[in-house]
Amino acid sequence: MPHRVTCPLDCPDRCRLLVTVEEGRVVRVSGDPDHPTTRGFACVKTNRWGERQHHPDRPLYPMRRVGPKGAGRFERASWDEALDAIAERLKRVLDEHGGEAVARYHYAGTTGLNEGRRPVAFFRAIGACELDETICASAGGEAWELAYGPHKTGTDPENVGGAGFVVLWGTNPLSTNTHLVPFLKEARRNGAEIWHVDPYENRTARFADRHLKLRPGSDAALAYAVARVLFEEGLVDWGYVNA
Numbered sequence: 001m002p003h004r005v006t007c008p009l010d011c012p013d014r015c016r017l018l019v020t021v022e023e024g025r026v027v028r029v030s031g032d033p034d035h036p037t038t039r040g041f042a043c044v045k046t047n048r049w050g051e052r053q054h055h056p057d058r059p060l061y062p063m064r065r066v067g068p069k070g071a072g073r074f075e076r077a078s079w080d081e082a083l084d085a086i087a088e089r090l091k092r093v094l095d096e097h098g099g100e101a102v103a104r105y106h107y108a109g110t111t112g113l114n115e116g117r118r119p120v121a122f123f124r125a126i127g128a129c130e131l132d133e134t135i136c137a138s139a140g141g142e143a144w145e146l147a148y149g150p151h152k153t154g155t156d157p158e159n160v161g162g163a164g165f166v167v168l169w170g171t172n173p174l175s176t177n178t179h180l181v182p183f184l185k186e187a188r189r190n191g192a193e194i195w196h197v198d199p200y201e202n203r204t205a206r207f208a209d210r211h212l213k214l215r216p217g218s219d220a221a222l223a224y225a226v227a228r229v230l231f232e233e234g235l236v237d238w239g240y241v242n243a
Contacts, residue, residue: 004032007046010116013179017042026050037179099127161186166194170219174203
């Protein structure tokens, strides 16, 4: 009987999975068909979770570098040795230079909320430098807040199926937002056209009804052109903008 669990990756979807365990080993991972959004789907990373979990090359112990950086020379260390070495180096830096000499740099797409926040409490306790939580998404998050407000909320995916026209601008949902795809197909069945704006002809470009293959860096020109049409033809939703 498979276990019903929630995927630990940090995607907003929080997919529900069915995991089969035999003799303490994960032997099968699949999406839960009873979940209203994922409907039995699980991404390729999740489907192969058991394979990675039990792979013979998976590191299970700390490895200490014994050669120059880039040489790939490491030796196995015990957990006590590794933790003592890290603590000794960290205390030396704190004693000599203070907490601001330590830069907190952590982020991983395979950690949930609790795992992701624990390091923050530790680094703040020693007075380390502050840092945006995500190295990769900070610029996009800032742009999103300027356009949609401070809570990073956008279009409800379940509303996409009722759209009459869908623009996918600089996004590749067929590879990176797969749970949106069933709603895109629903919109198409209901008569909607799907346009894709991206310099790169990826899977989503081939899926869309029309692909606008811009030159890299020319998005702003197209955005200004669209804005001009919206203003000149009185298509701006001022109630939404003012709110």
